[in-house]
Amino acid sequence: MSGVDHDLIEEIRDSARDFLQRRDQRQRKRAEAPPDRDYWREIAGVGWLGMSVPETLGGLGLGWRAMAAVLEEAGRSQLPEPLVGA
Numbered sequence: 001m002s003g004v005d006h007d008l009i010e011e012i013r014d015s016a017r018d019f020l021q022r023r024d025q026r027q028r029k030r031a032e033a034p035p036d037r038d039y040w041r042e043i044a045g046v047g048w049l050g051m052s053v054p055e056t057l058g059g060l061g062l063g064w065r066a067m068a069a070v071l072e073e074a075g076r077s078q079l080p081e082p083l084v085g086a
Helices: 006-021 025-030 037-045 063-076
Strands: none
Touching: 006 063
16 A cells, blocks of 8 residues: 555544544535635644655655545535645
8 A cells, every 4th residue: 555554544534534523614615714824724733735745855755545535534524625736
């Protein structure tokens, strides 16, 4: 699994789900709120923005499977932030 084992992917998925459930993403989407800078800081703080960036470039080096687990949970919770573009 390209260096990242199944158990770690599941831990990442569970962590993303827990993080995203702390806020009602659907309410933010309905309000068509602008991007929330504080929330972006939290997203960066949990490592999502550097997850697939190689360690040699300052990222976590976890690869696309780890990022896919996060994106799957972001979609499930209807995260209104442009996470893919980031």
